Amino acid sequence: MDDFTTSGFSAAGMPASGPVRAHFTGTMPAFRGLIIKGALLQLITLGIYRFWLTTDIRRFEWANTQIGGESAEYTGTAIELLIGFLIAIAILVPLFVLMFLASFALGPAGQAVVFIGYVGLGILGQYAYFRARRYRLTRTLFRGVRLHQDGSAWSYAFRALGWGLVILFTLGLAYPFAQASLERYKLRCTYYGELQGSFVGRGLPLFARGLLLWMIAILPFVLIVTVAATTIDWPALAAAARASRAGRPEILGSNPAFMAAMMWISAAVAWFFLSVVLLYPAFQAIALRWWLNGLRFGEARVSTDLRTMQIYGAYFRYIGWSILVVLAAVAVYSVIVILGVIFFHTAAVTADSGQVIAAVTGFVAYVALALCIWIVYQVTVRLRIWRAMVDSVQITGFEAVESVRADLTRPTSALGEGLVDALGAGGM
Numbered sequence: 001m002d003d004f005t006t007s008g009f010s011a012a013g014m015p016a017s018g019p020v021r022a023h024f025t026g027t028m029p030a031f032r033g034l035i036i037k038g039a040l041l042q043l044i045t046l047g048i049y050r051f052w053l054t055t056d057i058r059r060f061e062w063a064n065t066q067i068g069g070e071s072a073e074y075t076g077t078a079i080e081l082l083i084g085f086l087i088a089i090a091i092l093v094p095l096f097v098l099m100f101l102a103s104f105a106l107g108p109a110g111q112a113v114v115f116i117g118y119v120g121l122g123i124l125g126q127y128a129y130f131r132a133r134r135y136r137l138t139r140t141l142f143r144g145v146r147l148h149q150d151g152s153a154w155s156y157a158f159r160a161l162g163w164g165l166v167i168l169f170t171l172g173l174a175y176p177f178a179q180a181s182l183e184r185y186k187l188r189c190t191y192y193g194e195l196q197g198s199f200v201g202r203g204l205p206l207f208a209r210g211l212l213l214w215m216i217a218i219l220p221f222v223l224i225v226t227v228a229a230t231t232i233d234w235p236a237l238a239a240a241a242r243a244s245r246a247g248r249p250e251i252l253g254s255n256p257a258f259m260a261a262m263m264w265i266s267a268a269v270a271w272f273f274l275s276v277v278l279l280y281p282a283f284q285a286i287a288l289r290w291w292l293n294g295l296r297f298g299e300a301r302v303s304t305d306l307r308t309m310q311i312y313g314a315y316f317r318y319i320g321w322s323i324l325v326v327l328a329a330v331a332v333y334s335v336i337v338i339l340g341v342i343f344f345h346t347a348a349v350t351a352d353s354g355q356v357i358a359a360v361t362g363f364v365a366y367v368a369l370a371l372c373i374w375i376v377y378q379v380t381v382r383l384r385i386w387r388a389m390v391d392s393v394q395i396t397g398f399e400a401v402e403s404v405r406a407d408l409t410r411p412t413s414a415l416g417e418g419l420v421d422a423l424g425a426g427g428m
Contacts (some may be wrong), residue, residue: 007385009082019303022393024386026064028379035062035378039371047284051085052078061383062140065390068398076139088128095121101148126157130186137190145404151189155159159185176210177203183291193298201294209286217275221229224268228261290391298404306392314384321376329369336361398428 021388038053055078062074095117102113130153137147163178180203181381190197295302395401 003360016289019394020068021024022065022067022216022390022395024064024390025066026060026383028383028386030058030377031383032375039273039375043367048082051081054081056377060135061386067142067393067395068402070143073141075141076137078137080135087195120203123161126160127153128158130156133186142192143402145193146192147192149186149189151185155184156185171222172214173207176206179203179287179291180402183294187295195300195400195404197404198296199294200296203288206290210283213279213283213286217272217279221272224264224271228268230245231371232235232258232261257348268414281311281315282308284385292389292393297401299400301396302397303394304389304392305399306389306417307393310392311385314381317380317384318377321380322373325372325376328367329365329372333365336365402416 034056035053038049038056041049042053055074055076058074058076062072065072099114102117103111130151134149134153137149140147160182163174163181166174167178180199180201183199183201187197187199285306288311289306291305292302292304292306295308340357
């Protein structure tokens with residue numbers, strides 16, 4: 001770097017500026033009130049209000065995310081999401097009906113049709129994700145300039161499917177390289193005005209940082225299952241199964257090692273899920289740092305100092321508050337049950353009526369508990385991780401963003417959002 005560049009000017013002849021930090025200005029009480037109101041309205045409207053709640057959450061998060069003193073703006077509407085969802089339902093329902101009919105009417109061939117159908121739905125899910133990302137970007141403005149995305153959603157979908165198969169056959173080891181490839185494609189298709197994005201993160205660093213976690217969580221599971229499977233006398237087991245379709249004791253008796261193998265496999269499964277629960281926050285922090293450090297828009301470069309304990313702190317709060325909510329729910333439900341028993345005896349309620357009332361009460365209690373756990377997650381995990389992520393970011397070369405010109409690309413439809421929602425693959 002020559003003296004001219006270091007004396008206060010960039011190579012392009014523009015005044016150099018120092019790193020610009022991002023900052024999240026939203027407050028927890030405001031977000032909590034938004035979530036509680038939205039949850040209650042979802043309950044009253046049987047879930048229809050979620051399109052309005054999703055829009056309100058995005059507006060809250062976007063408006064309170066500041067970079068260089070400027071806030072982002074989300075211009076999407078709930079009606080767009082609702083219409084996109086209805087169109088997606090009109091597309092998906094006939095597909096599910098055809099798969100259902102094929103499974104009964106075509107015999108073994110129908111099973112093949114159903115399998116192909118699920119593969120197609122997987123491709124459609126990735127297509128929808130890419131389209132949904134395009135929708136969210138075209139509804140995002142910063143400093144009056146709109147973001148947008150080009151590229152082929154089908155191309156992305158088949159890339160994602162191919163990488164998904166590689167991840168499956170490598171037991172997850174190919175995940176870092178898949179993410180690097182897909183992120184490069186997405187960022188290459190992403191624009192802020194006329195400024196093109198790029199992703200410089202490579203799969204190997206993410207692989208190296210996550211390898212220890214993989215060895216702790218997955219390697220013992222694979223080894224234990226493999227060793228346990230080799231101890232089973234599979235021919236004898238198959239013969240016993242053919243001799244007695246419902247004879248589980250006979251199956252176990254024909255192969256004394258079967259029960260021991262099942263116990264080892266059960267222990268391996270328990271280890272896998274326990275280790276995933278304990279290590280997922282660490283992996284999430286590693287992946288977020290890797291992703292943020294790889295983001296580029298022209299000469300603007302993103303870096304982060306996100307800490308792993310910030311992610312763990314969010315999940316620890318979620319677990320703690322969830323335990324308190326469950327204990328409170330059990331106490332309240334116990335009181336309701338006791339009062340209900342007293343009422344049934346004093347009012348001489350018939351057994352059938354009592355069963356109906358008990359079933360309705362149990363269902364309402366379950367829905368209320370699930371809603372409370374969902375509220376706790378949104379407040380303790382989602383918002384805290386968003387805030388930690390935003391507050392950890394700093395951008396160098398921000399003058400490239402300040403001088404960008406707007407692009408004339410028009411906003412796209414919400415069909416992708418609707419497909420993602422209908423397929424149950426939604427998320428930020």
